[in-house]
Amino acid sequence: MILPRGFYARPTIEVARGLLGKIVVHGETSGKIVETEAYLGGDDLASHSAHGITARTRVIFGPPGHAYVYFIYGMYECLNLVAEPEGQPGCVLIRALEPVAGLETMQRRRPAAHTLRDLTSGPGRLTLALGITRAQNGADVTRGALTVRTPANEENFAIDVTPRIGIRQCADWPLRFVIKGNPFVSGPKDSTRARRKARNPRCSGS
DNA sequence: CAATAGATCATCT
DNA sequence: GATGATCTATTGC
Numbered sequence: 706m707i708l709p710r711g712f713y714a715r716p717t718i719e720v721a722r723g724l725l726g727k728i729v730v731h732g733e734t735s736g737k738i739v740e741t742e743a744y745l746g747g748d749d750l751a752s753h754s755a756h757g758i759t760a761r762t763r764v765i766f767g768p769p770g771h772a773y774v775y776f777i778y779g780m781y782e783c784l785n786l787v788a789e790p791e792g793q794p795g796c797v798l799i800r801a802l803e804p805v806a807g808l809e810t811m812q813r814r815r816p817a818a819h820t821l822r823d824l825t826s827g828p829g830r831l832t833l834a835l836g837i838t839r840a841q842n843g844a845d846v847t848r849g850a851l852t853v854r855t856p857a858n859e860e861n862f863a864i865d866v867t868p869r870i871g872i873r874q875c876a877d878w879p880l881r882f883v884i885k886g887n888p889f890v891s892g893p894k895d896s897t898r899a900r901r902k903a904r905n906p907r908c909s910g911s
Numbered sequence: 912c913a914a915t916a917g918a919t920c921a922t923c924t
Numbered sequence: 925g926a927t928g929a930t931c932t933a934t935t936g937c
Contacts (some may be wrong), residue, residue, distance in 0.1 A: 742929070751929070753922095761922065778930050779919025785929090798929060817932065829930050871929055 708846075708853050713769030713788050717743045717795035720788040721882050722864060724797055728854045729784075731835040734810050736802030736825050737856065739887045742869045743880040744785070746794035750874035754794035764843050765794045772851060774832070774842040781829030784837050786846060786853065800870070800881070801826045803889040804834070811835070826891045862887070 708727065713720055721743040728735050744752035753775065754765040764773045765787055773785040773796050789795035802825040804811060811824050811834040818824045818834075825831040832838070837851065844851050863885040868877050870892070883890045 744929075753929080756923085759923080775929085776921055777928060779921080779928090781930050783929060800929085827931070869929070873928090 706855050707848070708770075708855065710768075710770040710847050713786065714790050715788065717745050717788040717797060718880065720786070720795075721797045721880070724786065724799070724853070725864060725882060725884050726856065726859060726862060728805060728856050729799065729802060729831075729835065729851075730854060731837055731841075731851045732807070734807030734835045735805045736831065736835065737805055738799055738801075738853075739803050740799075740801035740881070740883045740890045742798040742800055742882070744796050744798060745880070746789070748875075749878070751869065751872040751876075751878070752794070752796075754796070755874075762794075765796050767791060767843070770845060770847045772837075772841050772844045772846055774837060774839050776839060777829075782832045782838055783828040784832050784835075784841075798828060799831065800828050801883075801889055801891045802831045802834075803887065822889055826889050828891075 721741045724738050724741050727738050729738060746754055749755060754762045758766050761775065764771060767787060768791040769787050769789060771787045773787055774782050776782050784799045785796040787796050804821060804824050814836060815824055815834050825834045841851050846853050865883045865885045866879045867881045868879055869881045
C-alpha cells in the first residue's frame, strides 16, 4: 500500500522514524529504507531550508509527500521526502536502502559496487541504483513512478539514533535514524570490531 | 583496516 | 569564486 499524504504531514522527526522499514519503489527497482536523517526548519543550519525559500529549496516549503532531489559535489544526487504541512520546511534524507527488487538493473547502474551492501548503502549510491535524478525533483510520491509503500509484512525492529553524517553545521544534533543491526546502513562495517570515530563537534560552542 | 585526495558543478555570496 | 547532506581509488601500516 502506498503511504498516504497524511503520513508526511507530520513533524519531520516523526516522519524520519516512520519511514524506516518502508519500501521506496521507482520503476522496476525498489529497496527498504534502513537509514534516514531529519532536516528541520528554524534553527537547523544544516538544512538547505535554513536560509529561506530559494529556487532550489522551494520544494521543501511545499506540500508534503513530494520528492526533493538535489545535486551535490558535482557528481551525486540525494533523495529527500518533504514532511510537515504545506508552508513549513522539513524534509527527510534517505541515506541507505536494502535492495528488494530489480537487483540486476541496479548492478548495471552501479558497476563500482562489488558487494550487495555497496549497491545502495549511501545517499548518492541509492539514487544511482534506483535511477533517481533531478527529473524527479518535486514529484508526488503518493502517485506515479516514484512511490513509498508499506512492506508486505512489517517486521519489528529497534531504532538507533545518532548524529547526522557529512555536515559541518549542527553536527552533533541526534537526527539520524537507523534500523538497529541492519547490515545495509552506511558507515563502518561491523563485520569486525567497529571502533568509534570521534568527530569534532563544530556547532557545540556559541 | 584507516586515512587521504580527487572528481566536478549547481547554488549562493 | 568558494563550498558542499558524497563516493571511489590509492596509499600506508
